[in-house]
Amino acid sequence: MEQPEDRGPIVKTRAGADVLAGSLMFVFIMSAVTLSLLPVVTNQLRIELGLTDAQIGLLTSVFMGFYGASGILSGIGASRWGGRLLGVSCGCFVLGSLVFGLSGGFEGFIVGRALQGIGGGMVIATSIPVLAHALPPARVGRALGILGCGFGLGSMVALFVMPAIQSAGGYRAVFLTTAGLGAVVGAAVLSQKALRVRPQHAEGATSLKGLIVSLGAVLTNRRALILGLTNAAGLALGVGALAWTPSFLQDVHGASEATSVYVIAGLGAAQVIGNPLGAVAANRWGKLGVIVGGMIAILVTTVVVGVVPGIPLAAAMVIVAAFFGMFFFPAMLACLPEVVAKPEQVGPATGLNTSMGFVGSLMAPWLFGLILDSGGRSKGS
Numbered sequence: 273m274e275q276p277e278d279r280g281p282i283v284k285t286r287a288g289a290d291v292l293a294g295s296l297m298f299v300f301i302m303s304a305v306t307l308s309l310l311p312v313v314t315n316q317l318r319i320e321l322g323l324t325d326a327q328i329g330l331l332t333s334v335f336m337g338f339y340g341a342s343g344i345l346s347g348i349g350a351s352r353w354g355g356r357l358l359g360v361s362c363g364c365f366v367l368g369s370l371v372f373g374l375s376g377g378f379e380g381f382i383v384g385r386a387l388q389g390i391g392g393g394m395v396i397a398t399s400i401p402v403l404a405h406a407l408p409p410a411r412v413g414r415a416l417g418i419l420g421c422g423f424g425l426g427s428m429v430a431l432f433v434m435p436a437i438q439s440a441g442g443y444r445a446v447f448l449t450t451a452g453l454g455a456v457v458g459a460a461v462l463s464q465k466a467l468r469v470r471p472q473h474a475e476g477a478t479s480l481k482g483l484i485v486s487l488g489a490v491l492t493n494r495r496a497l498i499l500g501l502t503n504a505a506g507l508a509l510g511v512g513a514l515a516w517t518p519s520f521l522q523d524v525h526g527a528s529e530a531t532s533v534y535v536i537a538g539l540g541a542a543q544v545i546g547n548p549l550g551a552v553a554a555n556r557w558g559k560l561g562v563i564v565g566g567m568i569a570i571l572v573t574t575v576v577v578g579v580v581p582g583i584p585l586a587a588a589m590v591i592v593a594a595f596f597g598m599f600f601f602p603a604m605l606a607c608l609p610e611v612v613a614k615p616e617q618v619g620p621a622t623g624l625n626t627s628m629g630f631v632g633s634l635m636a637p638w639l640f641g642l643i644l645d646s647g648g649r650s651k652g653s
Contacts, residue, residue, distance in 0.1 A: 282406040282466050286414075289407050292466050293415035296399045297422040298457050299358050302365050303392040304426020305434075305450060307335060308540075312434045313443040317381075327378060331385045338389030340630030347397035347623015348487060351616045352478040354405065355467030357398045362458025364391030366451045373447030384447070391454075396605070397626045401619040404609045405471045412609070416602040417551030424543025424598060431540065477616040490620040495611035499604055502563060503629030506570060506597055521586060535587045539594035546598035554603035563607075566600025569593075 283289050310317075310332055317323040346357050364387050372384025403415050438446050461467055476482045490496050521535060554562045573593040580586050608621050 281408045282469060283411075284408070286411065288466075289411040289415055290418060292406060292464065293403070293418035295461050295464055295467065296358075296395075296402070296415075296419045297425070299361060299395050299461055300399070300419060300422025301426040301429065302362065302450075302454050302457050303395045304423045304540075305430045305453070306365060306369070306388040306392055307332075308427045308430035309434065309446060309450065312430060312438050313446055316438070316443050321377070323378060331381055334382055335385045335389040335392070336630045338386045339393035340627040342390040342393035343397040343626025343630065344620070344623040346394040347401070347619045347621070347626065348483050349619070350398040350401040350622075351471065351473065351483060351486065351619035354469060354471045355398065355402045355461075355464075356470070357394055358402075358467060359458055359462045361391045361394040361398065362454050362461065364388065364394070365454030366458070369447045369451035369454060373444045373451065393626055393630065397619070397623040400605055400608055400622040401471065402467065404615065404618045406466050406469075409609075413551055413555055413602070413606055416605050417548040420547035420551070420598060420602050420605075421544050423601075424540040424545075424547065424594075427540030427543060431534065471615075473616040474614075477614070482616065483620070486614070486617045487620045487624075489613065490617055490624055493611060493621070496608070496621045496624060497628075499607055499611065500625045500628030502567060502600075502604055503625050506567060506600065507629045521583060531583070535590060538587070538591050542591045542595040543598040546595040547602055550599035551602040551606075553599070554606060559603040559607050562603040563600045566596045566603075569596035569599070 283292055310328060314328055317328055318325075346361075349357055368384045368387030368389075368391060370384075371387060372381055375381055375384060399419060403412055403419070407415055434446050434449075437449055471478075477486070521531065550562055550566065570593050573589050573596065577586055577589040577593065580589055604625075605622075608625060609615075609618050612618055612621050
């Protein structure tokens with residue numbers, strides 16, 4: 273990737289790079305928290321509000337659809353406005369959580385999840401261009417290892433902390449608490465100069481014409497498209513498992529609700545471990561080997577979940593699949609700045625990658641819900 277002449281990194285020290293990556297990690301935590309909330313409130317939505325499994329699955333699919341749609345737009349926008357878009361992302365987390373928490377019906381829930389999805393889709397699509405612009409290339413890999421931990425940590429927050437909040441105040445308390453967390457994270461992120469500075473590119477590169485040219489170059493970049501397909505495959509497996517593993521363990525293996533939810537929290541812990549280890553492995557053995565090995569491992573373990581006997585083995589396979597789901601993630605993201613020709617193309621490439629990943633997983637939660645409905649699982653139907 274060509275570098276602009278006479279443009280040095282904004283953050284030059286290792287400590288500064290770690291602080292920047294840590295700040296982005298907290299926004300990624302918010303993205304994971306909002307994605308992971310539905311398993312916590314699923315039973316209440318079924319029993320008290322009469323939602324079917326297909327409707328609950330559709331709420332996750334709506335989240336993922338808007339996640340993907342906002343990814344490509346925010347990736348393009350990040351080339352022009354940089355980390356300022358993360359303030360918009362946190363605003364969507366806050367507004368979407370408020371709408372969901374204050375609603376009492378399916379229509380309001382759909383709007384709330386759509387807004388949350390828009391916020392979630394902006395995180396990675398904005399963060400990768402920010403890191404590529406703000407840090408020396410040698411520090412990007414470590415920063416991605418820190419950033420990626422946010423997904424697992426967010427899952428753990430949602431599924432360790434939120435069940436207690438749900439027990440005390442129901443789904444409204446869960447989503448209103450999430451709104452408060454989003455406001456705090458947004459204020460903290462925008463306090464950092466590196467996230468408020470607009471990126472500097474060649475003259476005309478971030479004009480409307482320049483951004484369209486960059487997007488066109490990315491859409492015809494075979495290596496960028498292959499990375500997008502890789503993300504789509506990994507997320508199609510991971511999102512379906514995240515959305516429906518609690519119900520699967522309860523219905524097929526007779527697990528208690530608490531057991532199945534805490535298994536998914538264990539999934540979050542595995543993701544926290546998998547991401548930095550994947551970054552280390554990519555640095556030692558190469559990005560391609562980590563991507564291919566991680567994809568094969570997540571496919572095999574996800575298939576095995578459906579056939580192994582007993583709660584312990586099924587839970588173990590889910591957790592192993594979660595580990596490998598994040599193991600390949602930093603290597604894939606680190607490849608994006610390397611497969612494009614110019615710095616201003618990093619944003620569109622990341623946006624395309626995000627969109628392909630989440631559009632690929634769009635239908636999985638809804639289809640899982642339809643399968644459960646056809647088996648007579650839905651209490652709300």
